[in-house]
Amino acid sequence: MNDTISTIKSRRSVRKFSPGEIQDALIYSILEAGRWAPSGLNNQPWRFCVIRDRKMRESLAALTEYGGIILSCSACIAVLYHKPSGYNRDKDIMSIGACIQNMLLAAASNGMGAVWLGEILNRKNEAGHLLDAGEDCELMAVIAMGWPDESPVSERIPLENLVLKKL
Amino acid sequence: MNDTISTIKSRRSVRKFSPGEIQDALIYSILEAGRWAPSGLNNQPWRFCVIRDRKMRESLAALTEYGGIILSCSACIAVLYHKPSGYNRDKDIMSIGACIQNMLLAAASNGMGAVWLGEILNRKNEAGHLLDAGEDCELMAVIAMGWPDESPVSERIPLENLVLKKL
Numbered sequence: 001m002n003d004t005i006s007t008i009k010s011r012r013s014v015r016k017f018s019p020g021e022i023q024d025a026l027i028y029s030i031l032e033a034g035r036w037a038p039s040g041l042n043n044q045p046w047r048f049c050v051i052r053d054r055k056m057r058e059s060l061a062a063l064t065e066y067g068g069i070i071l072s073c074s075a076c077i078a079v080l081y082h083k084p085s086g087y088n089r090d091k092d093i094m095s096i097g098a099c100i101q102n103m104l105l106a107a108a109s110n111g112m113g114a115v116w117l118g119e120i121l122n123r124k125n126e127a128g129h130l131l132d133a134g135e136d137c138e139l140m141a142v143i144a145m146g147w148p149d150e151s152p153v154s155e156r157i158p159l160e161n162l163v164l165k166k167l
Numbered sequence: 168m169n170d171t172i173s174t175i176k177s178r179r180s181v182r183k184f185s186p187g188e189i190q191d192a193l194i195y196s197i198l199e200a201g202r203w204a205p206s207g208l209n210n211q212p213w214r215f216c217v218i219r220d221r222k223m224r225e226s227l228a229a230l231t232e233y234g235g236i237i238l239s240c241s242a243c244i245a246v247l248y249h250k251p252s253g254y255n256r257d258k259d260i261m262s263i264g265a266c267i268q269n270m271l272l273a274a275a276s277n278g279m280g281a282v283w284l285g286e287i288l289n290r291k292n293e294a295g296h297l298l299d300a301g302e303d304c305e306l307m308a309v310i311a312m313g314w315p316d317e318s319p320v321s322e323r324i325p326l327e328n329l330v331l332k333k334l
Contacts, residue, residue: 002277003171003276004171004272004273005199009200009203011205028326035323035326038180038268038271040285042323044323047329049330049332090307093264094263096261097264097265097266098264098265098267100264100265104205105171105272132332140257155209156202159202162214162215163198164301165218166216166219167217167223
């Protein structure tokens with residue numbers, strides 16, 4: 001098994017972080033990984049907000065039942081769908097999922113912990129206003145990152161139940 | 168830069184393949200990588216069909232203007248959305264994008280070439296019937312894979328244009 005596949009298989013959602021800061025250079029390398037995701041027509045419909053400020057995180061945390069994670073992590077990346085760049089919502093949103101996965105893998109490969117927060121989308125308009133990202137952008141996810149303080153276990157459906165056909 | 172980030176940044180869509188076969192063990196390792204993607208509530212709404220059969224590939228190729236890629240590759244993976252497993256279409260579809268990206272990265276990390284085909288979704292119902300994957304499943308993408316016979320160049324939007332805010 002090579003290192004990339006090892007990262008893919010060992011990455012887990014980390015929700016508990018130790019107090020150390022994540023340096024800007026590491027955040028940059030994670031955003032860079034997101035930037036290189038594939039997209040239909042190479043339209044790259046993803047945009048990012050990096051959130052470190054305590055007051056902003058408190059406001060964001062108030063919009064989700066997982067606010068504790070937003071408060072305890074070192075930094076968040078809000079991932080937004082830039083609708084004017086879009087050409088097909090399903091395909092655009094899949095590519096944003098690919099972009100998020102690149103960032104989660106890049107974080108894990110650097111020894112960081114991260115979790116993909118989606119529940120906040122129940123209040124995505126309020127979150128969008130708070131971030132002041134503009135009417136063109138729709139919030140798709142928040143990634144919370146930090147140095148991990150847990151080693152979570154997680155399971156997956158066996159492959160034989162996922163492969164419907166071999167043709 | 169570690170190997171995972173290097174794979175993320177160097178992966179490109181490969182559409183030209185040399186004639187060599189992809190062994191089953193490699194296909195298996197790619198599906199395994201897909202299986203470990205994150206999903207909301209860990210609902211894992213992805214299902215797969217592996218397509219090698221020449222006649223099936225000819226039928227599938229007839230449904231897209233990129234059929235030449237389906238015919239010239241060594242194997243295809245059809246990625247389907249298992250709707251009964253879904254809980255939120257946007258989040259489910261993003262997680263399927265993460266699953267696809269895991270497979271593309273796994274392929275690249277093994278020296279293979281692969282491309283994410285989306286145009287076939289214009290005829291996804293016909294493709295679904297052809298694969299006989301059942302009414303519960305909606306086609307989301309076809310991944311064509313093989314040994315690469317090109318080294319494509321591709322560009323991305325500069326990071327400073329993607330990061331809207333640093334808060």
